Amino acid sequence: MHERKIGASMDSLNNLNNDKAAIVKKVHIETWGCQMNVADSEKMLSLLQQRNYELTLNVDEADLVLLNTCHIREKARHKVLSRLGVLNQLKNKKPELKIAVSGCVAQADGKKLIELAPQIDILIGPGKIDQIGHFIDATPHNGVPQVALGFDRHSEEQNSTSTDDIGKFIAPTVSGKKEVTRFVNVIQGCNNFCTFCVVPFTRGREVSKEKSQILNEVRGLVDQGVREITLLGQNVNSYGLDFIKTEIVPQDGGPFVELLKAVSEVQGLERIRFTTSNPHDFTRPLANLFASNKKMGRYIHLPVQSGNDHILERMKRKVTVSEYLGRINWLKEAVPDIAISTDLIVGFPGETEEEFEDTLKLISEVEYSFVYAFKYSARKGTAAARFSNHLSEEIMEARLKRLNDIQNAITLKQNQAEIGQVRDVLFFYENSKIPGMYVGRSEHYRTVRVKSERNLVGLTLPVIITASNKIAMEGILN
Numbered sequence: 001m002h003e004r005k006i007g008a009s010m011d012s013l014n015n016l017n018n019d020k021a022a023i024v025k026k027v028h029i030e031t032w033g034c035q036m037n038v039a040d041s042e043k044m045l046s047l048l049q050q051r052n053y054e055l056t057l058n059v060d061e062a063d064l065v066l067l068n069t070c071h072i073r074e075k076a077r078h079k080v081l082s083r084l085g086v087l088n089q090l091k092n093k094k095p096e097l098k099i100a101v102s103g104c105v106a107q108a109d110g111k112k113l114i115e116l117a118p119q120i121d122i123l124i125g126p127g128k129i130d131q132i133g134h135f136i137d138a139t140p141h142n143g144v145p146q147v148a149l150g151f152d153r154h155s156e157e158q159n160s161t162s163t164d165d166i167g168k169f170i171a172p173t174v175s176g177k178k179e180v181t182r183f184v185n186v187i188q189g190c191n192n193f194c195t196f197c198v199v200p201f202t203r204g205r206e207v208s209k210e211k212s213q214i215l216n217e218v219r220g221l222v223d224q225g226v227r228e229i230t231l232l233g234q235n236v237n238s239y240g241l242d243f244i245k246t247e248i249v250p251q252d253g254g255p256f257v258e259l260l261k262a263v264s265e266v267q268g269l270e271r272i273r274f275t276t277s278n279p280h281d282f283t284r285p286l287a288n289l290f291a292s293n294k295k296m297g298r299y300i301h302l303p304v305q306s307g308n309d310h311i312l313e314r315m316k317r318k319v320t321v322s323e324y325l326g327r328i329n330w331l332k333e334a335v336p337d338i339a340i341s342t343d344l345i346v347g348f349p350g351e352t353e354e355e356f357e358d359t360l361k362l363i364s365e366v367e368y369s370f371v372y373a374f375k376y377s378a379r380k381g382t383a384a385a386r387f388s389n390h391l392s393e394e395i396m397e398a399r400l401k402r403l404n405d406i407q408n409a410i411t412l413k414q415n416q417a418e419i420g421q422v423r424d425v426l427f428f429y430e431n432s433k434i435p436g437m438y439v440g441r442s443e444h445y446r447t448v449r450v451k452s453e454r455n456l457v458g459l460t461l462p463v464i465i466t467a468s469n470k471i472a473m474e475g476i477l478n
């Protein structure tokens with residue numbers, strides 16, 4: 001999960017399916033960070049649509065600008081602050097413009113953010129997004145920002161599920177397009193408190209959504225043409241532990257494995273993925289499900305963070321390198337060619353050259369298909385921020401480059417080995433700049449492009465891979 005900004009193309013608005021006659025106002029949404037934020041933006045858009053707002057991709061024509069922010073690393077927070085500076089200028093020209101800030105920066109910085117950026121009208125933490133509608137209904141504010149921070153154990157939505165509600169909770173996409181792949185949030189928050197991580201502070205403790213509601217959401221999405229669902233949670237494989245009142249996933253895989261089985265039975269769904277898994281809560285039955293259930297694909301993201309036990313202990317990751325490799329072995333035993341990606345942090349406080357080199361050894365041993373590597377960023381309030389021996393930017397930069405050089409060679413080698421293979425590709429969209437070029441993903445989560453005269457969007461088809469580079473494959477229909 002990363003602090004990229006998620007945008008949309010202009011032509012995508014054509015697909016919006018709104019009641020134009022009733023719509024009077026426009027909202028422009030900018031989403032940074034993880035998939036969870038995308039799902040939250042979609043939820044807020046649906047609440048705003050009920051208040052006669054329609055999505056616009058053009059900030060200049062907006063009545064309301066919503067920044068849904070990320071706080072995972074300092075760089076992500078800076079981007080928000082500089083964007084607020086630009087919006088301030090816009091508001092000077094257009095004083096009736098409302099500015100709302102949601103997400104993890106809102107929760108972490110709280111009212112301090114309003115001191116830094118007094119142009120903010122609405123400040124909403126990730127635990128309070130349900131309230132955006134109430135804030136919009138409220139009379140125009142008199143210079144006093146409306147603020148909702150903190151966490152409720154259960155949202156209004158979580159309490160209002162019924163098996164007749166198929167499709168009731170279907171949120172629109174923030175891209176404005178009809179998407180073939182969508183996210184469904186199944187568990188909020190995190191109980192783990194890894195020492196580097198701000199998420200438990202910004203998203204609160206774990207609260208799972210009822211299985212019946214998740215199934216309703218998935219069925220509703222599939223009815224709309226969605227073919228791939230990614231179940232989301234900061235710690236997705238601890239789904240449902242709050243229901244059965246335990247902190248340890250049962251040996252049979254527990255509620256998460258049960259949920260995956262139930263979702264995969266939804267007629268018309270082609271693929272089910274999930275993110276982010278924590279190795280600590282990863283069970284053998286979950287690994288085995290990849291072998292027995294075709295819809296699961298052959299890819300998993302399993303963050304390790306470091307290849308050194310001393311660093312993992314100081315990160316409070318709760319698994320050792322050998323326990324992590326044990327999980328990787330379960331996966332490889334279940335599906336020998338499974339593609340695996342991971343998250344890594346370089347330059348954790350006090351990380352020695354040898355400890356860093358253990359991470360390099362690990363990536364060569366596991367042979368990840370891809371890694372998301374980050375320089376450590378101190379987050380206020382976290383335990384690691386108070387550790388001594390923070391490393392210099394130069395050391396972190398150099399380590400990041402060494403790591404990425406090694407991984408890039410591994411990724412390229414794997415992608416080249418794809419040439420000549422036949423892969424099942426689910427197609428997501430047509431490239432807006434190259435008509436007839438369809439883009440999808442293989443079961444191993446590799447991006448594949450195929451030229452075709454017929455519309456492939458939403459179809460899963462066998463493709464012979466003919467070319468590849470570090471980023472994507474090309475192929476022809478088999």
Ligand code: 5AD
Nearest residue numbers: 001196197303343344374375376377
């Ligand atoms: N510094 C650098 N990277 C971080 N991540 C989380 N917190 C930090 C931090 N303080 C990374 C971890 C996590 C991913 C989402 O972001 O690798 O898995």
Ligand code: SF4
Nearest residue numbers: 190192193194197199
């Ligand atoms: Fe952060 Fe650790 Fe929770 Fe992941 S498991 S969200 S890294 S505290």
